Amino acid sequence: MAITSVGIGSGMDINGIVSALVGAESAPKTAKFDVDEGKYNAQISAVGSLKSAISEFQTTLKDLTDPNTFLTQKSSLSKSTYLSASVDETAVAGSYQLQVKQLAESQKIGSVSVSDSSAALGEGNINIDVNGEHFDIEVAADDSLEAVMNKINTSENNTGVTATIINGDNGPQLIMTSTETGVDNQITVTGSDTDGGTGISDTFTMTELSAAKDAIITIDDIEVTSSSNTVENAITGVTFTLKEADLDETTVLKVEPNTSGVKSQINTFVESYNTLMTTINGLSGYNADTRQAGILQGDALPRSMQSQLRGMISNSYDTPSQALTLASIGVTTTLEGTLEVNDSILDSALESGLSDISALFSTEETGLAFKLDSFADSYVQAGGILDARDETIDNQLSRLTDTREQFALKMAAYESRLFKQYNAMDLVVGSLNSQSSQLQERLNSLPGVVSNNE
Template sequence: MQGLGNGIGSGLDINGIVKALVDAEAAPKSAQLNRLEKATTAKFSGLGQFRSALSEFQTALKDLNDPALFQKRSATSGKPDIFSVTADAKATAGNFNVQVFKLAQTSKVALAGVADPAAELGTGKLTINVGDTQLNIDVTEGNDSLTAIRDAVNAAGKESGLSASIVTDPNGAGGSRLILSSTQSGTGNDISVSVVSDDDPSALSGLAYTPPAPDADFTPTPVDPTDPMAARTISYGQDAQLAIDGIKISSATNTISDAIEGVSITLKSKQSKEDIDSQTSVSLAVAEDRAGVKSQLKKFVDAYNKMMGTVTSLTKVTKVGGEDGEPLAAALVGDASVRSFMSAIRNELGNAQGTDGMRILADLGISTQRDGTLAIDDERLDTVLKDNFEQLNGFLTGDNGLMARLNGKVDPYTQTGGILESRTTALQNTLSSVDDQREQLTLRIDKLEARLFSQFNAMDALVGQLSGTSDYLSGALSNLPGVVRQDRN
């Protein structure tokens, strides 16, 4: 129900009066709900940030509390261009001298040249052997050109690592040759081709090739100047030749993983003739992965400092407008959960446990600063990593290690159904309650507005009736005999 502006009978601004009364009734409760919603939303957001910071810190704790981190080994090569090296947990720390004489090599041959790669060579069967691997190619009518044979070899040899291509001599002397390549390295894995032709003789038979035995240096067969179209060996399959601490080793591939337990060596290039002649070796060192542990420790410190930064921003009081301004409290100022958590973490960091010489973080070179953050003394930490690597493992990892103890303080806050989740749920319920109270307030105010409009409209109608009666009586009385009207002269 609504008034009609100024009352007809009374002339009062009924709409304005009702609005003022309704606003006065709603204002206190509405302001209370707004304050509650703002404070609850701020706490909800603050707890979300706090929980996120704790989760990141907890991830760093779990990563550092991993015994496998201390079992990793680092391996370095004195000349990475000669060979690279990796090591796993099975490797034993030590130093080795490596000499690389030859790299493992794959076989590659150029079959006899033909004048036209599209010309028909005749039907039959090609058998290509690479070591113990055999590939049979059926050459049928219409698919008996050099180009068709190339495509057939590539389709059939894909899984076995055999491929074919055509190279054409632009001068025409060498013709077009089918080049066969294998990915199978090692001595004895040379490519040979035999042909069974349906027609004898045929151009297809000319593709047969058995490479001559290699010399001591596995020198490729040169081009025959008297027959430039003759087949030849471009490269022989050969083993890698190296020595580790003077022990000679042969390998069919350039990756050697069974010479030193836990160590994999990948050969990149052979040493120069001068280095081989002078018996110059390349160092190979295997050691604990100290750099990996140090990197993880730095991640732990960074995560802790980031968490501290979040806590500080959520619990500080700042003055708006300078030193004389009004104080503005962050979302979690005085929050009991934050206070209890930080107290537990600080106590655990200062809780001396372990063996002599390594009982608290400061013994590692990680100390607490005035602002509560952690800082690393790199020189001291490097000394600990060098001299007390195993002791450091026991201090940090395991059920009673520092990382597990710290995680035990964090877990009650971050786990499902934990402290922060329970508080977040309670805050969500509070926000839902605010919405319900706003709906109830709206209903109550609507009823109040309707009642006030009804009352004021009834009053306005009554005033209008009384005013009309007053006017009637005034007119009747003024017309009675003997009555002198005031407006007469």
């Protein structure tokens, strides 16, 4: 801006006049720039909201594209006193009569009693074998029963034995227990002396205190033996954990499709779809109550998304026995374009046609969940539709910034030109005023002329 003040020659406020003229010229354009910039930034935010909503919707589709989601089973027991049961996706529906005849137990063996658990036993070696795997304990001359116990429990080569000392009426005894149950995990101990004595060999002549046992259960009168109280795949896909044995008690196991789990997945899908549609409607619709239009109202992008979604939701899909729609399993579209679930229809469909519902959603490439996942991916993937829209808006913002800068230069030039013009006018007016004053002075000095001031 040129440095000037109130016109010296004319007495005019040149600063004020120029400022007013520049403001009148620039204000409408600047206001439009601000409006456009706000609109573009709002559109970027709206596209971000769409991308987030679609990504969250796509996450809920993951399980529905997996056929195993629909093959899950659940188990129930008539009583839980004697065993518990869990199933995996390979389990087959059925009912079974179970009896727990015997629990698996670990073998326990005891050493010969000694007079003092802290007294030296003598030098030697103890070989401990469990199910064909053995390790050795070297006993020093001053090692006591307690020292041997600690060496067994801390040995890096221990093959499955824990040791403790019981102080009985006959004196302390070292008790060894197999860490695994079952008759295959029996303990064999051999003690040998290296100092010519018999302390080690005599002390570690072991006596069985508790025999190893295998678990025994019957399934529909078929006997099953297990070395562990966890019995796997005695029935395909079923794992039992045995708790208590009783030959006179029967427990009924039922394995059946986990329709409640599938129903939960479908409800989650419906909720996520409705959230997505609500987001789209909010960005592209008109709120009559607030008289506010969505930032993307009239934009082809949300209209295209809604059209694609509604088309996929209303389409029918081939299954092994029939063509199914969402509506045929109790998931219908409301007037607002969201989904709602009729629980009774859905429950009935799950009970009678779970495999068909699985095909409706999870058939590779052609199932509903796959179609929706592909739709979502086209919008949110790197370089996808929403990234392209973001790039377009960014380019518009960049062009707007360039236009602002060009307009600012134009206004600076306009302001400079006005100052030059008004300053030149001020000089002319000042010169005329000076000439007028001089002429008046000369006239006043003529003989016979009476001054106005007099």
